Amino acid sequence: xxxxxxxxxxxxxxxxxxxxxxxxxxxxxxGGLGGATQVIAKAxxxxxxxxLDLSHVVAYAPTGTEVKYIAGDMFESIPPANAVFLxxxxxxxxxxxxxxxxxxxxxAIPSKEKGGKVIILDIMVGAxxxxxxxxxxTQVLFDLFIMFINGAERDEQEWKNIILKAGFSxxxxxxx
Numbered sequence: 001x002x003x004x005x006x007x008x009x010x011x012x013x014x015x016x017x018x019x020x021x022x023x024x025x026x027x028x029x030x031g032g033l034g035g036a037t038q039v040i041a042k043a044x045x046x047x048x049x050x051x052l053d054l055s056h057v058v059a060y061a062p063t064g065t066e067v068k069y070i071a072g073d074m075f076e077s078i079p080p081a082n083a084v085f086l087x088x089x090x091x092x093x094x095x096x097x098x099x100x101x102x103x104x105x106x107x108a109i110p111s112k113e114k115g116g117k118v119i120i121l122d123i124m125v126g127a128x129x130x131x132x133x134x135x136x137x138t139q140v141l142f143d144l145f146i147m148f149i150n151g152a153e154r155d156e157q158e159w160k161n162i163i164l165k166a167g168f169s170x171x172x173x174x175x176x
Contacts, residue, residue, distance in 0.1 A: 008087075009039035012121065016174050020044050022115055023082040027052050027108065029074045029101070030089045033060065034067045037085070041066050052078060074101050078108040087121040091153055095162050102166030112169075124173065125155040 013020075020026070020040060024047060028037040031051035041049040048068070051061070055071035070079055075097070078084060084105040090098050102118065109116030154162070156173065163171045 008121075009036045013039060013043045017043060019117075019119055019174065020047060020083070023047055023117070025081040026050070026083045026085055027070075027079050027081040028085045028087070029078055029105070031085070031087070032057060033062060034065065034069065036087050037067045038065055040085070048081075050079060050081065074104060076104075078104045080108050082109065082115055082117070084108055084118045085121070086118065090120060090122050090162075094152055095158075095165075098162045099166045102162065102168070106167050118168070123153050124159060124175070125153050 020043070026037070026040060026047050026049050028034065028040075028049065028051045030053055031037055032053055034049075034051040037049040037051050040047060045066075049066065050068040050070055051058075052070045052072050052074060054073065058069045058071040061069040072079070074089075086101070086105075090101070093101065105118045109118065152158075159173070160171065
């Protein structure tokens with residue numbers, strides 16, 4: 001997960017960077033060694049970045065970065081922040097687990113009116129064009145991975161269902 005962070009996050013910051021505007025703190029849930037958070041912190045120095053992961057992962061976290069590492073379990077609680085970031089996390093879990101994660105996210109952030117947001121970076125089935133060879137290869141790779149871990153890739157309606165069941169009233173999808 002850490003290996004793809006430089007590549008994908010540079011692209012995310014370039015194409016969708018405004019999603020990080022207006023936030024002062026961000027928790028990268030299940031963020032591993034913090035590759036994604038480090039890219040966000042570099043691009044948006046005003047954002048205080050933290051990574052939440054299990055203690056055995058945090059034990060190997062790099063030192064000497066601006067990123068703060070927190071040992072914890074996303075199924076128990078998520079530390080407070082203006083934004084919660086979930087990169088390639090939700091497809092690892094079934095709907096019930098995703099709803100629990102999102103409910104914990106909702107508890108961790110301020111209201112939407114006060115700038116709170118959950119940012120999910122994941123695949124949405126049916127989005128984009130499968131005629132693009134690279135998109136199709138990526139989709140197949142994720143399909144194989146999902147079959148191995150018993151997770152789920154979701155279409156827009158399935159994303160909407162788990163988001164609303166977690167207590168959020170709306171969502172916005174940005175395709176790239």
